[in-house]
Amino acid sequence: MRRALAVLVPALTLACGGEVDPTAQGLGAPPVHPVPGCEAHDHRPCDVRTLSCQERLMGVAACLRGASEFELPPVTVMTEVEFAEYLNGVVRMLDPPPDPNPFEAALVLLRLAVPGDFDPQSLVENDVEFIYGLYRWEPNDIIIVDHGEDSPKEVSSAVLVHEFIHALADREVDLAAFSDEHATSIDSSTASNSLVEGEAQLHELRYASAAFGYDPASVDFRRLFQNVVEDAQEDLLFEPSLFVSAYGRFPYVWGGRFAHFAWQAGGPEAILERYASPPLTTRTLFASDMAAEVDLTISVELPVPVPPAEWVEFTQTSLGAWGLYLASMKATGSVVRAHTMAFDWRADRLFVYQGATTPADTVVVWRIAFGSDAGAEAAAEAFALLDPTRQGSELVIALSNTTAELDWAFGP
């Protein structure tokens, strides 16, 4: 029936004596290009609420990952309001965060956060805005968040493929155990999660390239992933509060680029091999700008400060090259300087102390080891406002929201 109409329309136009409109020829839908390597699978975007759509996209996801299909995990589509209710329910089940929160106070002192960033309500609002899908290891199901106009079926379908990749990885790797083993600091957690999210991001974009109607064979994915990295760097320059958003984005952006290089080198199997020895420092993700690199062999023992009795250790962790990059960008406003500094990162340790009698009092000590004395000196200049002390190739930043004496922070 459509074909008959297409023939009739030009006749009417000519008969009316108006201009000949070439648009009236009825071109139909644009050409469809399948996902390379998965030509046997119908990749067209669909209503992710339906079982037939889910089954079809699971087939695509399994093909993209070079895996066999398996039983579909349950998929729930939530509105933003429903997702907020779900997240608030999760927050209610958890222990409330400390109030005051020394970790937040430490990041505020380092200018990486603003007061209130770690408020559960603020975190929920952030998640509702930015999360489009969620794979839950336990109970092994998927939540897709419907963002209304921002969630056309192409987007929801691509997000579901992303979450299916996680489900497939979980079957093969056991993501909960993977996280338990490797997430020992903020740096190692972010870096190892970059493999997980990067793999899913890679396949999501491979799928999206077909779902959005491009010819995937003509898409320059290397350029795409590099552009995404550069865009993220630019965007972060204007973020008033860096920590939450920046650590949230890193695994997808830098992880995507990393996974693409690994995949280019050896296909899905090359990515799977990386799960056995994942990147454990964000520096490795930075360094992977031409190929998927491996962690540097670093043996730096950073001294542990010995605080006086009025200070009690609240936590210690490593922010990694990513934290250094963010702090540098905040201090200098220069992506290039931040990048150079992050490359020169070798190790770091962040110590957060809380007043033994006044819990709102906070001290943060950040020890950073660089690849050279010159690198530490450049960092000392960049962080001049934070009054750092250089010790050879190491830098120590010690700050407090009190007027307490901090000599001890620079020892032993």
Add this chain to the structure above:
Amino acid sequence: MVLTLLVAACSSGDQPPGTAPEIWCQGLCGAVMRCGLHNSRPLCEEECVEERPGLVVFSVSGARALEPCLSALDCNALSVDSVWDAALDACWVEAQERVEISPRARTLCVDYAAEWFECGSWWSVEDCEQNYSMWKGEVVEDTFACIDAPDCDALKACNDAVFEAL
């Protein structure tokens, strides 16, 4: 018999004749007359075209796709600026769904939408085709030059320049 059918089709309003501004104004004046805001339809259309030289930016098929929505505008939209803006936006969205895709828009978008994808923006080929089919041919032709933009900043600048020149 065939001729009769053709003539009937010409007067049915399915494919309004005229230039893009004329067709756009036929739609608007449909609403103006219905709301009793003018007493002469031909004069309304003539004034509308004269007062809105910017309408030449649309393609004929874009104007045709907009016409039914303009014709059905709520009377409020004709007198309250904020309602007018929102109503026009809604008409634009609706018109893109029904506009006839132009061959040049199709040729442009297969590469142009992919360029944006490589720059991190998700814009389907179909949406691109629908958007560019709304604009006059020069817009589409000028946009072809943007495909060769050396980087993403240049792509955005080129795209902005095409529309700023309208």
